[in-house]
Amino acid sequence: MNESSSSSSRAMGTVDVDQAFIQEPEHRPSLSIIEGQGIPVIDLSPVTSNNPSLSSIDALVKEIGSACKEWGFFQVTNHGVPLSLRRNLLEASKSFFAQSFQDKKKVSRDETSASGYYDTEHTKNVRDWKEVFDFLAKEPTLFPLTSDEHDDRILHWTNKNPQHPPHFRDILKEYIKEMEKLSYKLLELIALSLGLESKRFEEFFGDQTSFVRLNYYPPCPYPHLALGVGPHKDSGALTILDQDDVGGLQVKRKTHDQEWINVEPIPHAYIINLADMIQVWSNGAYESVEHRVIVNSEKERFSIPYFLFPAHDIEVKPLKELIHEHNPPKYRPYKSGKFLLKRFEGNFQKHREENLQIHHFKIA
Numbered sequence: 001m002n003e004s005s006s007s008s009s010r011a012m013g014t015v016d017v018d019q020a021f022i023q024e025p026e027h028r029p030s031l032s033i034i035e036g037q038g039i040p041v042i043d044l045s046p047v048t049s050n051n052p053s054l055s056s057i058d059a060l061v062k063e064i065g066s067a068c069k070e071w072g073f074f075q076v077t078n079h080g081v082p083l084s085l086r087r088n089l090l091e092a093s094k095s096f097f098a099q100s101f102q103d104k105k106k107v108s109r110d111e112t113s114a115s116g117y118y119d120t121e122h123t124k125n126v127r128d129w130k131e132v133f134d135f136l137a138k139e140p141t142l143f144p145l146t147s148d149e150h151d152d153r154i155l156h157w158t159n160k161n162p163q164h165p166p167h168f169r170d171i172l173k174e175y176i177k178e179m180e181k182l183s184y185k186l187l188e189l190i191a192l193s194l195g196l197e198s199k200r201f202e203e204f205f206g207d208q209t210s211f212v213r214l215n216y217y218p219p220c221p222y223p224h225l226a227l228g229v230g231p232h233k234d235s236g237a238l239t240i241l242d243q244d245d246v247g248g249l250q251v252k253r254k255t256h257d258q259e260w261i262n263v264e265p266i267p268h269a270y271i272i273n274l275a276d277m278i279q280v281w282s283n284g285a286y287e288s289v290e291h292r293v294i295v296n297s298e299k300e301r302f303s304i305p306y307f308l309f310p311a312h313d314i315e316v317k318p319l320k321e322l323i324h325e326h327n328p329p330k331y332r333p334y335k336s337g338k339f340l341l342k343r344f345e346g347n348f349q350k351h352r353e354e355n356l357q358i359h360h361f362k363i364a
């Protein structure tokens with residue numbers, strides 16, 4: 001966290017608490033451990049090995065379908081992403097965040113591009129206890145200038161490229177290639193599990209606006225009051241997350257009790273979560289699930305999500321194959337890029353109004 005973050009602090013008990021980080025009482029985490037069955041762990045070898053049998057792929061599609069329905073969150077093993085590349089990226093991330101604030105600020109995000117460093121993200125209007133570096137999958141990434149539906153002006157976003165650590169850009173580029181491969185495999189499995197043609201989702205991702213995020217959660221002196229990331233749903237298609245061995249990610253269980261469940265770190269696995277657009281495309285058959293990150297008073301934590309987003313001008317709406325007389329569309333169409341801009345605009349200060357969410361597009 002930068003030095004200016006304490007400028008608005010006031011004393012609360014013995015710790016100096018910056019009010020911008022403080023969650024409303026209902027969102028403050030209980031730090032006791034919740035026992036319970038964790039999210040499913042799925043072996044992807046039927047689609048990553050050389051000679052898969054058709055029956056093993058069928059079984060995998062069924063497993064993915066149940067995980068999507070029951071949890072919206074699962075972990076995958078044997079996903080094909082080289083471990084050495086993941087280690088290199090994690091080391092590069094640690095070495096980037098270990099620099100001084102002045103050095104990190106040299107690659108700050110600004111209005112010319114969403115790529116870069118910042119430590120001021122707000123989720124639902126409360127400041128997150130974390131630092132971030134975002135890197136776009138495509139260069140340039142085309143994105144609307146404003147959220148106004150009638151404004152056709154487009155920006156060409158490019159990446160911010162830190163001088164340190166060396167090869168930062170090359171490692172990220174290589175990592176993005178792997179994420180693209182894995183995300184297309186997952187989209188195929190999800191399409192098949194919904195009874196769709198396997199490549200059904202691919203057309204949305206030609207000019208994709210996906211990005212990799214490096215998250216750094218410093219130790220936090222008041223983990224009972226703040227969160228690394230407040231409760232939210234991801235707004236793209238899906239997210240592929242690499243987390244280190246510290247833990248802190250929690251997912252809201254879909255059963256009636258709505259408990260927060262810890263997502264236990266499993267060495268070498270990836271966490272997959274469905275995001276808002278899969279919910280709309282599937283007409284609510286699958287749902288985007290709420291999750292959050294709790295912080296730790298002693299340990300720092302690193303995580304690396306890859307957010308898969310379609311092209312900015314894709315109109316997101318329930319897929320026609322899934323719509324029929326007894327299953328009419330449950331969501332109004334929206335333009336991917338305009339929706340995201342409206343949502344970001346709402347993320348900037350702490351105020352009580354809810355920022356734009358997918359349920360605002362629900363047809364009553």
Ligand SMILES: O=C(O)CCC(=O)C(=O)O
Nearest residue numbers: 215229243249293303305
């Ligand atoms: O750090 C994590 O484990 C998850 C972060 C997250 O949910 C997000 O950045 O959207």
Ligand SMILES: [Fe+2]
Nearest residue numbers: 232233234291
């Ligand atoms: Fe998230």
